[in-house]
Amino acid sequence: MRPMSKLLMSAAAVMMLAAPAFAEEMKCDVPDQTTWMSQDDLTAMYVEQGYDVKNIKIDEGCYEIYGLDANGERVEIYVDPVTGEPVDAMSEEGSDS
Template structure:
């Protein structure tokens, strides 16, 4: 019994680490063109390895100007970051 409770608790704790961002839903005709956001990120020094739509967010995988691994979620209308994970 103790082992199964521990496994359940471990699973519950791990879930938020893999959860994506929660972005506000906007009509697609109001979305910032992904090419525009990608260009802005590259001007800021980001290297983009993968850029996709994830639910109601744009999601970027790549590296920062100083080479740190980055996973960033953006609002599709404003292009503002909603959630980011930058490795050290």
């Protein structure tokens, strides 16, 4: 195996092992849904910031927003359900932001 291939394989292995740790960070620990923002308020908040919100789901205790950013790129944003602040986001290319 060539040195570059070994390096790429090692990097891929590290990323696969780290993925569960990153996923763990995305959980929102807000069990009481009475304190959550409404989906309408959350949509309005992100529209004001230039997003085109297509869909909102609940995943791992977070709101998960699907839509387009101001540049027209698809985004998936996990947000705290109480504050509406982003917990994690991914663009169409799949890179974290």
